[in-house]
Amino acid sequence: MVLAVLIFVLLLSFLTLFRFVDILDLNKSIEKNKLESSAISLSDILLKSQGIPYNWEKNPSSVQMIGLVSSPNVLSESKLEKFINMSYTNVIQVLGIHSQFYFYVEDLTGNRLYQTGNSTLSEQIVSLTRFAVLNGEKVRVRLMIYE
């Protein structure tokens, strides 16, 4: 009888602890999923759309949505120039994200051609590498999102 009660109490404690650890993991997982979702949608917006208005680079203060390409995956140098010269808080506001970001474009040998954002990265970080063309050359576009 004592043995059965002891086993029951031990198992109950183990189950409670297991559940608690699982909930903690679940919260981390939800946060990570949010960051991953932001990284995917943000990189799609930047690399697939011209932005709104489509020629926002001529008047950056009028921008409603930032896009960096002239056609899908073909980066526009003038849009990139304006994008990296915008203030960080303005970019965050226009992109509508609630996390921090760091963005750069590099050639295939690893030379960074354009970069913007906050490079002070935290522990929980989601990184996404995409490919595009800039002035006829292939480049890598990397976006990092973090809390």
Next chain:
Amino acid sequence: MSKGFIFSLDSVLSVAVISIFLATFSFLSAQAQSDPYPLITLEKQANDLLIVLDKSGDLSTLNSSYLNISINSTLPSSVLWNLELEYYTYSEGFEKSGNFSIGYTYSTVTKLAHAQREFLVFENSSVKYYGFVRLNLWND
């Protein structure tokens, strides 16, 4: 004697039931936590790469060695790939002119990202070939 035996049997049974419950719970949790992000990332990269190869003019070379070098220099070394390309001429119907497959074999790979694209090869401002390319990416 028989009373003690029943209590022991009771505790063994309870351990068995709870063990089964825990094993099922752990299995389901592990399944739910399988992260789809790496595969989504690969799918995005596969689509990007085909667009980039098309727009940079690499696809229209129809040169397997050139494409091999081009893809290897673009993708991170942790990503493995296979590319199948076929191209056709059109007169009264499509006729296959050539095809090749480059990269790694993927018959045993389970998590594979896939993209495909049609492209045109021009010569003297007219279409010479109608091409179709399929790219598979997976993590090493």
